[in-house]
Amino acid sequence: MTAPHVPHPIHRGPHPSMAPGFVPPPPPPNVKQDAAFAVRFLGTGTSTGVPLIGCPCAVCQSADPRDRRLRSSLMVRLGGRVLIVDTGPDFRGQCLRHRVPRVDAVFITHAHADHIFGFDDLRRFNTLQGNAVIPCYAGPATLAALHRVFPYISQKRNAQGLYRPLIDFIPATVPFEALGARLTPLPVVHGDIETLGLRIDFAGRALAYLPDVHVIPEATLAQMRGLDLLILNMLRPRPHPTHLALGRALAYAARIAARRTLLTHLSHDYTHAQLLPHLPPTVTPAHDGLALTLA
Numbered sequence: 001m002t003a004p005h006v007p008h009p010i011h012r013g014p015h016p017s018m019a020p021g022f023v024p025p026p027p028p029p030n031v032k033q034d035a036a037f038a039v040r041f042l043g044t045g046t047s048t049g050v051p052l053i054g055c056p057c058a059v060c061q062s063a064d065p066r067d068r069r070l071r072s073s074l075m076v077r078l079g080g081r082v083l084i085v086d087t088g089p090d091f092r093g094q095c096l097r098h099r100v101p102r103v104d105a106v107f108i109t110h111a112h113a114d115h116i117f118g119f120d121d122l123r124r125f126n127t128l129q130g131n132a133v134i135p136c137y138a139g140p141a142t143l144a145a146l147h148r149v150f151p152y153i154s155q156k157r158n159a160q161g162l163y164r165p166l167i168d169f170i171p172a173t174v175p176f177e178a179l180g181a182r183l184t185p186l187p188v189v190h191g192d193i194e195t196l197g198l199r200i201d202f203a204g205r206a207l208a209y210l211p212d213v214h215v216i217p218e219a220t221l222a223q224m225r226g227l228d229l230l231i232l233n234m235l236r237p238r239p240h241p242t243h244l245a246l247g248r249a250l251a252y253a254a255r256i257a258a259r260r261t262l263l264t265h266l267s268h269d270y271t272h273a274q275l276l277p278h279l280p281p282t283v284t285p286a287h288d289g290l291a292l293t294l295a
Contacts (some may be wrong), residue, residue, distance in 0.1 A: 037203045037295040038077040039229075042084075042094035044264045044286045045069025046235055046243075047114035049090065052268055059268040066272035066287035071114045072211045072265045074231070075100055078202050081179040083107060085198060085209055091118025098289065102129060105178055106167075108138040109211060110195040111145035119150060123165040131157065134165070137172040139185065141194035172196065184223055189215035191242040199223060203295035207231065208258070211265045214242050216252055228294055230258035231286065236269040237278075246278065253283055262286040 043049075050069035051060030059067055071088035081104040094100070103125040109115055122134055133155050138146065146153075146169065153165050175184040186197035190212045197210035197220070207229040210216070216224075224230070232253060235243035243265065244252065253261040261283045263275075275285050 036077055036079060036293065037205050038291065038293040039207065039231075040075045040077075040098055040291040041264065041286050041288055042073040042075055042098055042100075043070035043088065043090055044266055044288050044290075045071055046265050046267045047071065047112065048267075050266065050268045055268065057268055059271050062271050064272060065289075066285075068288060069266055070094060070288055073115075074209055074211075076200060078179045078181050078200075081105075083179055083181075083200075085109065086115040086211065087118040087122065088114045089117040092121045095121070095124075103134055104129075106134060106136045107172070107183070107196075107198050108136060108142050108146065109197065109209075110139075110190060110193050111142045111149070112193065112212070115212070116146060116149065119146065120153075120165060122167065123163055126166045131166060133168050135168045135170055135178065137170050137176075137178070137183070137185075139187075139194045139196050140171050140173065142196075143169050143171060186210065186220045186223060187217060188213040188220060189217065199227075205229075205294040207294060208256075212242075213244055214240070221256065224256050224258075227256065227258035228260070229292065230256055230261040231264055232261055233265045234263035234285075235265060236267045238269075250280070250283065254280075258282075260284075262290075 049071055070090040072086060073088055073091060073094055074085040076083040082102050083105050084103050085107045086109055103122060126134060153167050155166055155168050158164050172185045175182060181200050181202035184199035186199055186208060188195050188197050188210055195212055197208060199208045205228045206226055208224050208227050209231045211233050213233045230253060232249055233244045234246055234249035237246045239245045249263060264286045266285060272285055272287055
């Protein structure tokens with residue numbers, strides 16, 4: 001196997017829920033009402049996952065569990081409610097592995113297969129939650145793609161009794177309130193497909209999640225001030241046409257200056273341990289199952 005590339009040294013028509021003054025409904029009575037703001041990484045891998053099928057490299061053959069990277073997805077706990085960001089093809093297994101208790105809302109960053117092909121598995125959470133409809137927030141083009149890929153999904157139960165998700169598709173174009181949090185869509189450049197990151201403000205803390213990005217526009221950077229946690233795409237050490245490579249990811253991290261930055265959507269160019277020496281103290285790679293509490 002060729003040794004991993006070693007980078008140069010780096011110096012350290014709005015929906016009602018979006019209307020001004022909107023007050024979200026109280027949590028269902030069976031949901032624990034607390035102030036916890038926590039995240040768990042359900043997956044931190046790129047579109048292929050790691051290990052890659054048939055790859056003999058040291059990263060794909062690593063025995064370190066931190067190097068097993070399912071497709072990127074994030075679970076966010078907001079005072080007893082659960083927001084899922086992206087439902088890739090590993091979503092069902094991720095829910096089982098990490099005992100995801102419920103899903104109160106979903107945010108889809110963009111419509112690439114590695115971020116939406118587990119969307120149908122949301123139907124189980126409809127059942128667990130008394131057939132409650134689950135809101136799904138995404139950009140307009142992403143919602144259109146979801147309708148093309150999953151034309152059978154709507155808010156209404158199927159007349160023939162077929163087991164299908166119950167979803168309320170809601171365009172996310174401006175900051176809005178959901179699950180007691182302030183959610184801000186963050187437009188980014190990721191190839192030629194509409195792509196959003198997400199800022200979440202809750203309980204006096206703030207995080208931003210940008211799993212797939214090549215360029216962060218200035219207007220978006222202006223919406224990312226005062227972050228406690230930045231979760232940022234970093235595919236590999238060498239440049240890529242649609243994802244951030246290590247040097248540019250760290251440059252953005254330094255400019256955004258969150259209290260802590262975690263790297264996600266990782267390929268198989270580095271093991272977790274190999275990547276650590278190339279990072280400044282406030283930046284670390286995420287790994288599947290990593291859990292953090294913000295408040």
